[in-house]
Amino acid sequence: MLLREVEYARPASVADAVRLLAADDGARALAGGQTLLNVMKARAASPDALIDLADLEELRGIELGADGTLELGPMVTYTQLMESAEARARPILGQVAAQIADVQVRNRGTLGGNVCSSDPTNHFPPLMVALGASFTIRGADGERTVSAADFFLGVYMTAVSPGELLTKITIPSGAGASDAFETVPIGRDGTCIVNAAATVSGSGTRVAIGCVDAVPVLVEPSSSEPDVVKEAVRAAQLDPPSDVHASADYRRHLAEVLAARAVERAAKGRS
Numbered sequence: 001m002l003l004r005e006v007e008y009a010r011p012a013s014v015a016d017a018v019r020l021l022a023a024d025d026g027a028r029a030l031a032g033g034q035t036l037l038n039v040m041k042a043r044a045a046s047p048d049a050l051i052d053l054a055d056l057e058e059l060r061g062i063e064l065g066a067d068g069t070l071e072l073g074p075m076v077t078y079t080q081l082m083e084s085a086e087a088r089a090r091p092i093l094g095q096v097a098a099q100i101a102d103v104q105v106r107n108r109g110t111l112g113g114n115v116c117s118s119d120p121t122n123h124f125p126p127l128m129v130a131l132g133a134s135f136t137i138r139g140a141d142g143e144r145t146v147s148a149a150d151f152f153l154g155v156y157m158t159a160v161s162p163g164e165l166l167t168k169i170t171i172p173s174g175a176g177a178s179d180a181f182e183t184v185p186i187g188r189d190g191t192c193i194v195n196a197a198a199t200v201s202g203s204g205t206r207v208a209i210g211c212v213d214a215v216p217v218l219v220e221p222s223s224s225e226p227d228v229v230k231e232a233v234r235a236a237q238l239d240p241p242s243d244v245h246a247s248a249d250y251r252r253h254l255a256e257v258l259a260a261r262a263v264e265r266a267a268k269g270r271s
């Protein structure tokens with residue numbers, strides 16, 4: 001289906017991008033376009049203006065700090081995450097990026113677009129919650145940083161308000177931590193039915209479960225024993241949706257099994 005006519009701008013600086021977004025409530029940032037253009041074609045979104053971030057090199061960086069902290073620009077693509085030497089400081093980032101769709105989507109799709117979509121079936125929201133990522137958001141009034149726990153607000157809703165731009169994603173050091181991701185997709189590279197991202201470190205075990213609620217559900221079991229993890233997931237009293245792909249009961253079952261598997265694999269990675 002053809003897109004309806006829309007204004008288009010390709011700013012040369014982040015400051016210009018923010019100015020353009022703040023000037024028009026109907027303006028939307030355009031990253032890889034892998035979600036936004038599809039929802040526009042389906043007439044499920046109808047922005048007045050697209051602010052294309054393609055020329056903003058400052059949003060494409062991957063920086064590894066001396067303490068192991070990773071700073072990722074939102075325009076970093078999945079392919080970059082798979083190939084970057086710096087991103088290998090947290091190998092789970094490239095491993096999860098490699099699971100997304102096909103090579104075309106991985107070459108165009110961006111980490112920032114993935115999290116800003118806040119699609120409950122996407123791979124990266126639960127991973128960001130498990131890793132304890134934080135998000136820097138810039139608007140006309142300046143910059144603020146929010147934790148992953150406060151970033152995802154609902155289906156297609158995040159802490160990025162109209163007129164604002166996500167400018168940085170910070171992943172804390174993975175020193176002493178081991179991570180794993182488990183999913184049951186629809187078909188080999190398809191949409192996740194349920195997924196689970198786990199981090200096991202000296203400070204405990206975190207597992208974030210996706211596709212069972214509007215936003216990832218974080219569970220912090222007291223140990224990495226599978227029965228303890230499953231009990232912690234049960235205690236979270238998940239209320240997932242039923243659809244043509246899976247019933248709510250099956251999703252609840254997958255949530256327990258995938259969380260336990262992800263934690264077990266992460267724990268093994270530390271030993």
Ligand SMILES: Cc1cc2nc3c(=O)[nH]c(=O)nc-3n(C[C@H](O)[C@H](O)[C@H](O)COP(=O)(O)OP(=O)(O)OC[C@H]3O[C@@H](n4cnc5c(N)ncnc54)[C@H](O)[C@@H]3O)c2cc1C
Pocket residue numbers: 028029030031032033034035036037038074075099100101102105108109110111112113114116117121122123124160164165166167189190191192
């Ligand atoms: C065939 C296919 C299969 C897919 N399968 C999967 C899958 O299995 N798992 C998965 O996780 N994803 C999947 N996706 C989605 C894909 O990962 C998209 O790349 C991602 O959801 C959006 O990234 P993007 O860079 O394309 O963003 P865009 O589509 O350009 O933007 C998405 C949204 O984010 C906003 N946005 C983007 N960047 C910023 C920013 N810096 N600041 C503020 N707002 C911003 C846009 O305004 C828009 O609302 C699939 C896509 C396709 C086409």
